Amino acid sequence: MFRLKILKSIFLLAFFSALSLSALGQRNVLIIIADDLGSDYCGFYENHLDTVNLPNVRRLLKTGVRFKNAWSNPFCSPTRAGILTGRYSFRTGVGAAIGGNTTAVLDTAEITIPKLLTKFKPAGIAKAHIGKWHLQTPTPKTNYIFPNKMGYDHYEGSFTGELANYFNWTKITNGTESTSSNYASTENADNAISFIKKNKDTPFFVWLAFNAAHTPYHLPPTSLLKNNTLSGSSSDISANPKNYFKAMNEAMDREIGRVFDSLTVYNLWSNTDIIFIGDNGDDSRVAQSSPAKGSVYQGGLQVPMIISGPSVKSPNRTSDALVHTTDLFATILELFGHSQWASQIPSSKPVDSKSLLPILKNNAQEVHDWIFAEVFKGPNPASDGKTIRNKTYKFIKLDDGTKKLFNLAQDPNEKTNLYSENMTGSNLTNWEYLCGEMSKLLGATIGCSLVLSAEIEPLKAIPFPNPFSTNIQFANQSEELIYVLFAADGKEIYRGPNIKNQDFSFLPKGVYYLQSTENIGALFKMIKE
Numbered sequence: 416m417f418r419l420k421i422l423k424s425i426f427l428l429a430f431f432s433a434l435s436l437s438a439l440g441q442r443n444v445l446i447i448i449a450d451d452l453g454s455d456y457c458g459f460y461e462n463h464l465d466t467v468n469l470p471n472v473r474r475l476l477k478t479g480v481r482f483k484n485a486w487s488n489p490f491c492s493p494t495r496a497g498i499l500t501g502r503y504s505f506r507t508g509v510g511a512a513i514g515g516n517t518t519a520v521l522d523t524a525e526i527t528i529p530k531l532l533t534k535f536k537p538a539g540i541a542k543a544h545i546g547k548w549h550l551q552t553p554t555p556k557t558n559y560i561f562p563n564k565m566g567y568d569h570y571e572g573s574f575t576g577e578l579a580n581y582f583n584w585t586k587i588t589n590g591t592e593s594t595s596s597n598y599a600s601t602e603n604a605d606n607a608i609s610f611i612k613k614n615k616d617t618p619f620f621v622w623l624a625f626n627a628a629h630t631p632y633h634l635p636p637t638s639l640l641k642n643n644t645l646s647g648s649s650s651d652i653s654a655n656p657k658n659y660f661k662a663m664n665e666a667m668d669r670e671i672g673r674v675f676d677s678l679t680v681y682n683l684w685s686n687t688d689i690i691f692i693g694d695n696g697d698d699s700r701v702a703q704s705s706p707a708k709g710s711v712y713q714g715g716l717q718v719p720m721i722i723s724g725p726s727v728k729s730p731n732r733t734s735d736a737l738v739h740t741t742d743l744f745a746t747i748l749e750l751f752g753h754s755q756w757a758s759q760i761p762s763s764k765p766v767d768s769k770s771l772l773p774i775l776k777n778n779a780q781e782v783h784d785w786i787f788a789e790v791f792k793g794p795n796p797a798s799d800g801k802t803i804r805n806k807t808y809k810f811i812k813l814d815d816g817t818k819k820l821f822n823l824a825q826d827p828n829e830k831t832n833l834y835s836e837n838m839t840g841s842n843l844t845n846w847e848y849l850c851g852e853m854s855k856l857l858g859a860t861i862g863c864s865l866v867l868s869a870e871i872e873p874l875k876a877i878p879f880p881n882p883f884s885t886n887i888q889f890a891n892q893s894e895e896l897i898y899v900l901f902a903a904d905g906k907e908i909y910r911g912p913n914i915k916n917q918d919f920s921f922l923p924k925g926v927y928y929l930q931s932t933e934n935i936g937a938l939f940k941m942i943k944e
Contacts, residue, residue, distance in 0.1 A: 442725070443687040444750050445607075445621045445678075446498075446743065447671060450491060450547065450629040452664060452693035454719045455703050462717070462827065464703040465657065467664040468641065471672035472691055472721070478730045479689075479723025480775060486804075487695045487740045489708060489715040489790040491576060492521075492549050494694045494740050495624070499550070499565070500525045501744030501768030503787060505857065510791035510799075511709075512576055514552055519793075521550040521565075526764055528747055529566025532620060535753040541614035546572040546603040546624035548587075560590035567622075571606045573599070578626050581633055598636055600627050600663075604670035608677040615681040620747065623674065628663035630698060632656050635666035660701040688724030688750050692740055704828060709790065711802040711811055712829055716788050726750055728777045736774055737783045737806065745770035785852055803853045808845035810834075810853070820846050836902045837925030878929055882942035885920045887929065900941075901928045919943065 458466035459473060459481065488494040488504060489511075496502075496509040499521070504510045508519045529542040544567045551561050553574045562570035571588045578584045578599055586595040586602070595602050607623045634647030640662055645651065652659050678684040696708045696715040707714040720738065723730070745768040748756040760766050767787075773779035789801040791814070800813035804823065811819040820834040820842060833842045878887050887900070898914040901907055908927065909917055922943050929939045 441616075441618050441686055442751060443619045443621075443683060444690070444747050445623065445674070445687055446690040446692070446747065447674075448495075448547075448622075448624040449664065449667060449691070449693050449719075450624070450626055451695060451698045451708060452628060452719065453696035453702075453707070453714065454485075454693070454717050455714075456661075456664070456697065457719045460719060465661075467661045467668075469664065469668045471668045471675060472719075474675065475689055475691055475721045475723035476731060479721045479727050480730070480732045480734050482720040482722075482738050483733060483735045484786075484806075485692070485718055485720035485738050485740070486716045486786050486788055487693065487718045488788055489695055489710055491547075491629075491694045493790075495548075495550055496521045496525075497739070497741040498743045499527045500764075501741055501766040502764070503741065503767045503856075504789050504791070506765065506767070509550070510789065511793075513549055514576055520552060523551075523561055523564050525565070526760060527566045528744060529568075529620065531566075531748055531753065531756050531759055532751060533566060534759060535748075535751065535756070536618075539618065540751065541569075541610070541617045541619040542567050543569040543607075543610045543619070544572065544622045544624070545570075545607045545610065546622075547576070547626050547629075548572060548574045548624075549576040556592065559587045559592065563589055569610060571610075572603065572624065573626060577629055578631070580631070581626070581635075598639075598666075600625055600635070600639075600667045600670045604673050607674050611674075611677055611683070612681065615683060618751070620751070624694075625667050625670075627667040628660050630700070632659035632663065632700075634659060635662055639666035639669045641665065657701045660698075686725055688722065688726050690743060690747075691719065691721045691723075692743070693718035693720075694740075706798070710798055711788055711790055711800050711813075713809075713823075713827065715790075716802075722746070722771065722775060726772070727775050732777070734774055734780070735806075736771075736781050737786045737804070738771060738774075739767075739783070739786045739788070741768050742771050742782070744768035746772060746775075785849065787853065787856060801853060801857075803849045803856075805845065805849060808842075808849060810846060810849040812850075812853070836906065837923045839925060843926055878939055878941065881939075882944040883919065884944055885918055886915060887917070887919065887941065888915050896931050899930045901930070 454460040455462050456467045492513040493504045493509045496507045532540045544562050551558050574587050581599045586593050632652050637643045699707045704714040706712045749770045749772045769782040785805045787803045791799050797815045802811045807824045809821045818834045819832045821829045900909040927941045
C-alpha cells in the first residue's frame with residue numbers, strides 16, 4: 416500500500432511537471448495598442464499631468480519593464496506600419512494617417528511579423544490581428560483581404576482609422592464585411608478572447624488594436640465605468656472632450672481586464688508576454704501639451720510602453736533606454752525564439768528595428784544611441800519634418816527649413832530653442848552629432864552635411880590662427896585654390912582665392928568651417944573669438 420502511494424505520487428509529480436514544461440514551452444505574445452494615448456495621461460509616467468483610470472494596464476508594471484523614453488510616430492498609420500515591418504516611415508512610404516490627406520499605403524509585399532513567424536514555424540504559431548487596421552484604404556473592397564495577405568491567419572476589426580459610431584460600425588472579418596452594433600471596445604475584446612480560447616493549446620500572436628480613445632468622443636456603456644456622472648450630450652462632449660476621452664480609456668481598460676482574465680482562465684497568463692503601447696500622442700482636442708498628435712514634438716511622439724511577462728527578468732523595473740515602437744518588430748520575433756530573423760531580410764528592405772530582449776533580460780541598459788521619427792503628408796504642410804534625439808538632446812528639422820535643438824534633460828517641454836549659427840560647447844557638439852546621424856540614416860543632404868566625422872581628412876595646408884579674430888592665413892597659400900568659409904549651419908560666408916586678405920572681424924563668435932578645392936569633402940573647424 417505504501418509503495419503504491421509512492422508510485423502514485425511519483426506519477427502525479429511527473430504529470431504536473433510535464434504540464435509545467437509544456438506550458439513553459441508554449442510562449443505567446445499579445446500586443447495591445449491604445450489609439451491616441453500619450454504618456455502624459457498615464458499616472459505611472461513622470462510627465463503625467465492628468466490621468467486616466469487604467470488599473471488593468473497597471474497590472475503589467477509588477478511583472479514588466481516600463482520604458483520612460485519610448486517614441487512612436489506622430490500618426491497611427493506610420494506607427495502601425497513601423498511595428499509590422501520594423502522600418503522607418505521614409506522606407507515604407509507611410510508618413511501620415513492613411514485616408515486623410517495622404518495617398519501612401521503600406522505595400523502588401525513588405526516583410527511583416529506574421530510572415531516571418533510563418534517562415535519560422537509553418538502552421539506552428541496562430542496569428543491574429545484584432546481591431547483597427549488602417550494600413551490600406553477600404554476601397555476597393557477587395558482590399559479587405561490585405562491583413563490576411565500580410566501574414567495573419569485571422570483578421571477581425573475595423574479597416575479605417577476612425578469609426579463613425581462606436582455603437583454601429585463596419586466590421587471586416589477575413590475579407591467579409593458586416594455591421595456590428597456591439598460597442599467597439601467590447602467587440603474587440605470579445606474577438607480577442609474567442610481567438611485565444613480557440614488557440615489556447617497553440618502558441619499564438621495576437622495584435623489587439625483598440626479604436627479607443629480615438630474620436631469621435633462619446634459616453635461608453637455605463638457598465639464599463641466605475642463612476643459615471645457624464646450626461647453624454649453632444650453639447651457636453653463638445654464643451655468637455657477630456658472627460659469623455661478619459662471615460663473611453665477607462666472602458667478600454669475594463670475590456671483589457673477581460674482579456675487578461677481569459678488568459679488566467681486558460682492557464683496562459685504565466686507564459687504570455689504582453690506589450691502595451693500608445694500609437695502616438697494625444698489628439699489636439701484633449702492634449703495637455705502642444706504641439707501634440709501629428710507633430711515631431713514630444714507631445715506627438717512620447718507614448719506609454721510596458722512589456723510584461725515570463726521573458727522579463729527582475730521585473731517591476733523602469734528603463735530610461737531610448738526605444739521606438741519600430742523596435743517591437745524585432746522584439747516580438749525574438750520573444751518567439753526567432754533570433755535569426757535578420758537572415759530573412761533582403762538588402763533591398765533594410766530594417767531599423769532593434770530587439771529589446773537584452774533590456775528585458777536585464778543584460779543591457781541600451782540598444783540605441785539615438786532614435787528617429789518623422790511625419791510627411793501631401794501636400795507638404797509646414798509642420799512636416801524629421802527629428803532625432805539622444806539621451807539628452809533633440810534636433811528637429813522641419814521641411815520649411817526651421818531647425819530646433821532642445822536639451823530634453825533640462826527642458827522636457829521644448830520651450831527653449833538652443834539652435835543658432837553661433838552654437839558652442841555641448842550644444843554644438845550634440846547638434847553636429849545628431850544632424851550627422853540623421854544625414855547618414857536618410858542618405859541625403861538635409862542642411863547639415865558639414866558635420867565633421869572620422870572619415871574626413873585634415874586639410875593639407877593648415878590654416879592659422881585658430882581661434883581667429885580677423886584674418887585667416889595659410890603658410891603656402893596658392894592663388895589657384897578657392898577657399899570657402901561656412902557658418903555652423905552650412906550657410907556660406909565667403910568663397911574666393913584671397914581668403915588671407917579678408918577681414919572677418921564682423922563675424923559673431925562661434926564655430927565655422929573652412930574648405931578648399933585642394934581638399935574637396937574635407938573641412939577644418941575654425942573658432943572665431
